[in-house]
Amino acid sequence: MLGTSILLALREIRRHILRSILTTLGIIIGVAAVVTMVTVGNGVTASVQEEISSLGASNFIVFPVRTTRGTIRAFDEADVRAVEQQIAGVQIAAGNVGSTGTAFYNGQDWDTRIQGVNNAFLEAQSITIEEGRPFSTDEEQAGKNVCLLGTKVQEALFLPGTSPVGARMRLGDVSCQVIGVIAERGQGGGGADDDDAVYMPLKTVQRRFKGNDRLDYFVLKYDASYAPSAIQDSLVDLLRERRLLQGAEPNDFNVIDTAQVNQALGAATGALTAMVAVIASISLLVGGIGIMNIMLVSVTERTREIGIRLAIGALAREVRLQFLTEAVVLCALGGLVGIALGFGASLGLAAAIDVPFVFDPMINLVSFLFAAAMGIVFGYYPASRASKLDPIDALRHE
Amino acid sequence: MTGEPLIQLKGITKTFGTGPAAFQALKGVDLAIDRGEFVAIMGPSGSGKSTTMNILGCLDVPTGGVFRFRGVEVQKLDRDQRSLLRRRYLGFVFQGFNLLARTTALENVELPLLYRGESKGQRREAAMRALDQVGLVPWADHTPAELSGGQQQRVAIARALVTQPDVLLADEPTGNLDSERSVEIMELLTRLNGEGITVLMVTHEEEMAAFARTIVRFRDGLVERIDRGARAATESAV
Numbered sequence: 001m002l003g004t005s006i007l008l009a010l011r012e013i014r015r016h017i018l019r020s021i022l023t024t025l026g027i028i029i030g031v032a033a034v035v036t037m038v039t040v041g042n043g044v045t046a047s048v049q050e051e052i053s054s055l056g057a058s059n060f061i062v063f064p065v066r067t068t069r070g071t072i073r074a075f076d077e078a079d080v081r082a083v084e085q086q087i088a089g090v091q092i093a094a095g096n097v098g099s100t101g102t103a104f105y106n107g108q109d110w111d112t113r114i115q116g117v118n119n120a121f122l123e124a125q126s127i128t129i130e131e132g133r134p135f136s137t138d139e140e141q142a143g144k145n146v147c148l149l150g151t152k153v154q155e156a157l158f159l160p161g162t163s164p165v166g167a168r169m170r171l172g173d174v175s176c177q178v179i180g181v182i183a184e185r186g187q188g189g190g191g192a193d194d195d196d197a198v199y200m201p202l203k204t205v206q207r208r209f210k211g212n213d214r215l216d217y218f219v220l221k222y223d224a225s226y227a228p229s230a231i232q233d234s235l236v237d238l239l240r241e242r243r244l245l246q247g248a249e250p251n252d253f254n255v256i257d258t259a260q261v262n263q264a265l266g267a268a269t270g271a272l273t274a275m276v277a278v279i280a281s282i283s284l285l286v287g288g289i290g291i292m293n294i295m296l297v298s299v300t301e302r303t304r305e306i307g308i309r310l311a312i313g314a315l316a317r318e319v320r321l322q323f324l325t326e327a328v329v330l331c332a333l334g335g336l337v338g339i340a341l342g343f344g345a346s347l348g349l350a351a352a353i354d355v356p357f358v359f360d361p362m363i364n365l366v367s368f369l370f371a372a373a374m375g376i377v378f379g380y381y382p383a384s385r386a387s388k389l390d391p392i393d394a395l396r397h398e
Numbered sequence: 399m400t401g402e403p404l405i406q407l408k409g410i411t412k413t414f415g416t417g418p419a420a421f422q423a424l425k426g427v428d429l430a431i432d433r434g435e436f437v438a439i440m441g442p443s444g445s446g447k448s449t450t451m452n453i454l455g456c457l458d459v460p461t462g463g464v465f466r467f468r469g470v471e472v473q474k475l476d477r478d479q480r481s482l483l484r485r486r487y488l489g490f491v492f493q494g495f496n497l498l499a500r501t502t503a504l505e506n507v508e509l510p511l512l513y514r515g516e517s518k519g520q521r522r523e524a525a526m527r528a529l530d531q532v533g534l535v536p537w538a539d540h541t542p543a544e545l546s547g548g549q550q551q552r553v554a555i556a557r558a559l560v561t562q563p564d565v566l567l568a569d570e571p572t573g574n575l576d577s578e579r580s581v582e583i584m585e586l587l588t589r590l591n592g593e594g595i596t597v598l599m600v601t602h603e604e605e606m607a608a609f610a611r612t613i614v615r616f617r618d619g620l621v622e623r624i625d626r627g628a629r630a631a632t633e634s635a636v
Contacts, residue, residue, distance in 0.1 A: 004512055015500060308496050311457060312510040312557070313485020315478045391457050395496060 005325040012298075012326055013333065023294040024334030026287020027374060030280050031338025031367045032345060037276040038363040039346035041269060043355035048265050059228065060235065061256040063217035073252055074214035077202070079242060083218075087234045089226030094121035095215035097205050101172040103153055103198055105164075110156035113197040114171060116205025122182075124221045127194060132165040132180020135201050143203030145176040151184040152196040171198060174208050228257060284370070287334070288378040295327050295382035306386050307394025320387035327379020328372055335371025339364050402469060403430040404564065404596060405454060410463035412449050423449040424460065425619040431598065431612075433564070436591040438607035439600045441616030448569070450616065451600045455488060455567045456480040468564070485513055489558025493570035495550040497542040503529065503553045504538040510561050528556040532586060548579035555586060559595075566590065568599040572606050584609040 013020045062083075066072050077095060084093040097116040102109050119134045121127075129148065139146050149157075149164055158164045164178045185194040206213050222231050232255060239253055299306070309319060342364075350357040412424040424446045431437055441447040452458035453465060456472055457480075465472045468487065472480065484490075489510075497506045507525040516524070529535050532552040542550050551571060558566050568587065572580035580603075588609050591597045599610065607613050613625040 304496060305498055308498065309509070309513075310481065311455070311484065311490050311496075312513070313481050313483075313488075313561075314513050315481050317478075318513060392452050395492065 002321070002325070005322050006329060008322060009326040009329040013330055019294065020330060020333075023290055024287070024330055024337070026283060026290045027331055027334035027371050028287075028338040028341060030283035030287050031335050031371050032341040033283060034276070034280040034367050035339055035342025035363060036345040036349060037280070038273065039342065039358060039360055040349050040353070040355065041273050041276070042358035042360055043346075043350045044353075045266075045269050046358055047355040048269070049262075059222055059258060060220045060232065061217055061258065062220065062235070062239070062253060063256075064253045065251075067252045068250070073243065074216070075218055075253070076213050076215060079239070080215070080218050082242060083220060083235060083238060086238055087231060089222045089231050091221050091223055092120050092124040093218055093220040094118060094124050095202060095218040096121055097202060097210060097214065097216050099205060099209040101198075101209070103157060103169060103171050105157040105167065105169040108157045110153055112150070112153050112156075113192065114205060114209060115197045115199045116202040116209070117199055118202050121202075121219065122199070124219050125194075127185070128183045129180045130183040131163065132178070134180065140201045140203065143201055143207050145174060145204060145208070146179045146201065147171065147176045148180045148182055148199040149178060150182055150193075150195040150197045150199075152193070153198055154181050171200075172209070176200065176204075228259065232257065284374060288331075288374045291327055291331060291374065292378040292382060295323065295379055296385070298326070299323065299382050299386040302386075303389065303394045303397035306389050307391050307397065310389065310391035311395060316387040319389075320383045323383035323386045324376065324379045327383065328375030331375030331379075332368065332372040335368040338371065339368060342367075402466070404433040404435075404468065405429070405431040406464075406466040407450075407453075408464040408466075410450070410453065410460045410465060412446075412453065412458070413461045423619055424453075426463070427619075427621055429614065429621060431596065433596055434591070434594060435612060436588065436597045436610045437599070437612045437614060438610035439598065439614045439616065440602060440604075440607050441622070442602075445616035446619040447600050447616045451567065451569055451598070454565075454598055455490060456483050485510060485561065487564045489561060489563040489566045491551070491554050491558050491566065491568040491571045493573040495542070495547070495554045495574070497550055497553055497557075499543065500541055502539050502541055503534060503545065503556075506542070506553055507556045507560050509557060514561065524560050525556070528560040529553075531559055531590070532556045546579070547575050548582055551575060551579075551583055552586065555583070555590075559590065563595070565596045565598060568597065570600055570602070572601065572603065577605075580606060 062075070064072050064074055075095065080093045080095045084090055094117065099114040099116070100111065101114050102111050118140045122129075122134065130151075132148070134148075135146065138144070147169075154164055157169065158167070165180060167178045168175060169178060170176075182194070182199065202215075220235075222228070235255060236251065240251065243252065245252065306319060309322075343359075347357055407427050407429040410424050410427040410429075411422065414421045414423055427446070427450060429450075439447045439451060449458070453460050453472075456467070456475075459465075459473050459480075463473070467483065470483070472483065475483070497503075498509070504522070504525050507528050508521045511521040511524060526535065526538065529538055532555050534549060534552050534556065537545060537549060537553075542553070545553065551574075555566075555571075566587070571587070572583050575583065584606055587597050587599065597610075599606075601607050611626070614621055615623045615625070
């Protein structure tokens with residue numbers, strides 16, 4: 001009986017194809033909206049997480065900011081050493097200075113970032129060496145012309161299958177010896193790409209590319225058993241003291257807590273998802289009312305048919321099942337179309353805003369079941385009305 | 399089977415509405431119909447013939463009195479129980495044919511079997527047999543819009559026959575047909591009656607009623623007169 005009902009329902013829907021499409025538009029749009037927003041939302045979250053991971057594995061990032069007087073006071077290696085030695089719980093503090101330049105090797109050239117860092121920085125950011133070796137203490141202290149390559153730089157300059165270790169390449173007008181390659185980070189997307197960079201000892205970059213001993217920023221990593229707020233407070237106090245800031249003067253530096261950024265972004269995405277859920281629910285509710293409306297019209301239109309069915313012996317519940325099935329099938333089809341539309345829309349949107357397409361089978365299933373459930377909720381009243389018609393009146397209906 | 403008639407009405411009354419607006423359509427109808435009869439119910443409009451037909455078809459219940467069908471007191475049954483009676487023992491033919499539009503003749507005929515839980519194969523076979531009985535096998539795949547009125551009514555008769563009912567109830571079956579088609583339909587009903595099915599028909603045309611063996615005449619909510627052997631008279635006249 002149910003199988004027959006479904007077939008009858010499909011036939012009825014096909015008979016009024018345009019009306020069926022218009023009726024389910026609300027459901028289609030609602031489901032498509034949910035699927036699209038959740039899928040794209042997942043993509044945004046994934047992209048944001050990637051971005052956060054590109055901040056590195058460190059806990060705090062500290063950088064100078066422009067004061068009201070318009071000056072920027074950079075940190076230097078002495079500040080970093082002081083932080084590392086004087087604040088309890090800090091395991092690593094390491095500076096970074098960046099530049100850009102063109103790398104040349106064997107007739108090839110590649111524009112890339114030049115990162116002045118020491119091994120401690122690599123460790124704080126969980127950057128590992130795939131091939132070759134890290135900087136030696138001597139190389140770091142003397143500012144030797146040695147470098148580690150990101151995989152993209154390696155791919156751009158060196159033939160596949162050949163090892164760059166030991167090669168002598170040129171970076172701008174500085175010649176340097178390749179001592180290793182860092183493991184691929186595969187971040188892509190926005191933000192700095194750790195794979196598209198050449199890493200040289202901090203002192204080398206300061207001396208050969210910058211001509212000063214300033215740092216762009218420094219990172220620090222602390223022991224997880226210490227309270228982050230306590231470390232942050234000590235850090236701010238120490239830096240204010242070192243920079244001779246008076247009581248009311250604002251900080252001329254900024255401390256970013258990556259965990260906080262993570263949380264804030266998570267909260268923002270959560271709020272966005274909740275808002276989308278509300279909008280989608282309204283759309284689905286409107287869609288459901290549309291279904292109820294058209295089912296009532298359908299019952300009225302087909303009063304004679306209902307009369308015939310009752311006269312030839314259909315039970316009330318059989319008539320009810322028929323109309324209920326029709327509403328559910330209509331909604332379920334709307335759900336399927338909505339999912340397909342949502343799939344296409346999220347694929348396009350993800351590409352347009354440059355976030356990964358993260359297919360979520362759960363939301364597709366849930367939306368489909370929800371749409372079908374709407375058929376039961378909003379189809380019940382019209383179906384029940386159909387089943388209660390008096391066969392004699394129904395047969396007389398014009 | 400006992401000696402009891404197939405259908406028995408005793409003191410049937412039917413009142414529509416309540417209070418001062420109440421209208422008594424039937425004022426105590428007594429009628430017995432035996433298996434295998436061909437009964438024409440006649441009478442002016444408002445005489446109670448349609449109300450009686452609705453009660454006989456188990457579509458409506460009397461306000462008072464006893465209606466026994468196959469020994470069952472129908473007035474005591476609920477809606478769904480009467481539906482079950484209709485699906486097993488009754489077949490309906492209406493004045494307006496009442497076929498499902500945009501649905502083939504075959505599917506229309508199969509419809510009652512849907513509610514009997516029969517398989518697709520069984521349904522198809524039974525429906526084709528019923529279409530064969532009314533001579534419409536070549537038209538099985540046509541929709542009502544593609545059929546003439548007479549053909550549509552024959553599809554409706556096939557639909558009524560497909561469940562092999564005890565009784566065929568026809569409410570003005572020729573009301574929408576010209577006289578030639580009407581005669582064809584009446585000849586078909588007569589033939590089916592000859593094969594054993596009990597036929598109850600409401601009509602206001604004497605020529606059509608003449609095909610029946612018994613004519614029950616209604617007036618003012620009561621049975622006015624019952625003419626037996628009407629067909630014999632017609633046949634001898636031909």
